[in-house]
Amino acid sequence: MLQEFVHEPTSQLAIEPGVIDLSWGHVDPQLLPAVALQSAALAALARPGAIALGYGHERGSAMLRAWLAERITRHEGRAPRPAELMLTGGTSSAIDQVCTLLTQPGDVVLVESPTYHLAVRILRDHPLELWPVPRDAAGIDPAVVAHLLHRAAATGRRVAFLYTVPTFHNPTGSSLTPACREALLALAARERLLILEDDAYRDLSFAGPAPASLWSGDAADTVVRLGSFAKTVAPALRLGWMTGPSALVGRIAACGTLDSGGAASFFSGMMVAEYCAAGEYERQVARLVAAYRARAAALVTALTPVLLPGMRVQPPAGGFFVWLELPHGFPLAALGRAAAAQQVAVLDGARFHVHPAERPALRMAFSLYDVPDLLEGVARLGRAFARLNEVME
Ligand SMILES: Cc1ncc(COP(=O)(O)O)c(C=O)c1O
Structure with missing residues (x-):
């Protein structure tokens, strides 16, 4: 192989080792029906x-x-x-x-x-x-x-x-x-x-x-x-x-x-x-629905007690994502730094707006990780929220 291709990426997915990255709306490789x-x-x-x-x-x-x-x-x-x-x-x-x-x-x-x-x-x-x-x-x-x-x-x-x-x-x-x-x-x-x-x-x-x-x-x-x-x-x-x-x-x-x-x-x-x-197809859809339903429920249940005042989360009825609304004026840049320090990542909701968003929000994907990793991700996010709360007070 030509030397300069040795480290060329093959997948779009790029996650730092040790980080739980809830920003990717990608399918869990374990759930792909290879056989x-x-x-x-x-x-x-x-x-x-x-x-x-x-x-x-x-x-x-x-x-x-x-x-x-x-x-x-x-x-x-x-x-x-x-x-x-x-x-x-x-x-x-x-x-x-x-x-x-x-x-x-x-x-x-x-x-x-x-x-x-x-x-x-x-x-x-x-x-x-x-x-x-x-x-x-x-x-x-x-x-x-x-x-x-x-x-x-x-x-x-x-x-x-x-x-x-x-x-x-x-x-x-x-x-x-x-x-x-x-x-x-x-x-x-x-x-x-x-x-x-x-x-x-x-x-x-x-x-x-x-x-x-x-x-x-x-x-x-x-x-x-x-x-x-x-x-x-x-x-x-x-x-x-x-x-x-x-x-x-x-x-x-x-x-x-x-x-x-x-x-x-x-x-x-x-x-x-x-x-x-x-x-x-029907077997795979049934398997995916069971997995994603359990993941969404685990994510929302774990998030609820770590939310700060003014944060709001809606349990999804399908799909890949949980949307967390934040209070107006929430310091998103500081949250990004606090989350990075805890080795967890989420996506700034502003990315999904065609024009500047009125209310800050975060998107979390539950598609890529199984329940134990999601729970660990939420625990880390909870620590980032708590750290931010201390600084804001
Ligand atoms: C709403 C929506 N549409 C389309 C796509 C991409 O679809 P496809 O992989 O079929 O190009 C995605 C993938 O994240 C999506 O969330």
């Missing part, structure tokens, strides 16, 4: 054989699309037609494709705030202007969205779409209420507003079925919903899917990149088709 995927890869190579190694149809493995369509219909009560469904190279890549193919330079994109910070990075790779829509525990206020749409119309601006993570939100863990979903859909239908629904965490619901997707209630062809296999099977597959109006899905399926290169992550799709057909 079942090995069998699925062999099956994909053995059964369809050479097809699985060729250029795939632009919409991806037909077997996996059929499996998804059946499962979506069963869970969501709406059956996507073949023209309304395609596989993607994961949600990140699909957001980028939507921006490339469905926006024009100078368009406005409405973005809930706080929101998934790395989606904001993707949006910012394009010549778009981002207008924040405040998000709280109930969701986003359709009246604010309507106001922004009118402001855009009055100033001759085109609004390309609204980006939202309605279910088991990254970073807050919250979900839009049914009333909020209904009002948003009515507004979108009335104003012809496209909603980009990032549905990455839908299957990681801790208590019963997840709230209905916006897509499932969309009777007016205004929602493109993005699903992902990254959180439920494995991020490295770079595989997801999209349901939406046939014209928009068709525009994406007909793009030059897929015409030239065939389906995104085609072999991953062929492999996951076998994985799902073998019943592994």
Whole structure:
């Protein structure tokens, strides 16, 4: 090996030895289904054989699309037609494709705030202007969205779409209420507003079925919903899917990149088709839900007694994250130093806002660590809070 590559990193994950780093919303490697995927890869190579190694149809493995369509219909009560469904190279890549193919330079994109910070990075790779829509525990206020749409119309601006993570939100863990979903859909239908629904965490619901997707209630062809296999099977597959109006899905399926290169992550799709057909998907989701439910509960239970006055935490009903609201004026920089001294890390909530946040907050991920490490992380954070409290008094 060339010497200068010896220390080149292979994983995105980089954690100092000894530190419990709750800032990473990554999957615990122990929960990745390596053995079942090995069998699925062999099956994909053995059964369809050479097809699985060729250029795939632009919409991806037909077997996996059929499996998804059946499962979506069963869970969501709406059956996507073949023209309304395609596989993607994961949600990140699909957001980028939507921006490339469905926006024009100078368009406005409405973005809930706080929101998934790395989606904001993707949006910012394009010549778009981002207008924040405040998000709280109930969701986003359709009246604010309507106001922004009118402001855009009055100033001759085109609004390309609204980006939202309605279910088991990254970073807050919250979900839009049914009333909020209904009002948003009515507004979108009335104003012809496209909603980009990032549905990455839908299957990681801790208590019963997840709230209905916006897509499932969309009777007016205004929602493109993005699903992902990254959180439920494995991020490295770079595989997801999209349901939406046939014209928009068709525009994406007909793009030059897929015409030239065939389906995104085609072999991953062929492999996951076998994985799902073998019943592994439902087994894996059940295993993940049990693990993440226990971790979320342990994290929130342990946090509660170490919180300082004015701090507030909401137990999440699904997903990867706990959001800790801090009192106004809380010295975040000092907390960062106190936490570093205790060898624990959390993420500053300001990162998730499109514009400066009103109220300081922290995001903690419970996806990467098992319960004992989470408890140790909270104990360290509690010591950092206590140290800070002494200094503030
Ligand atoms: C809300 C949300 N959307 C999308 C992604 C990334 O999806 P993918 O891995 O399918 O690109 C993440 C990952 O953290 C996420 O939290």
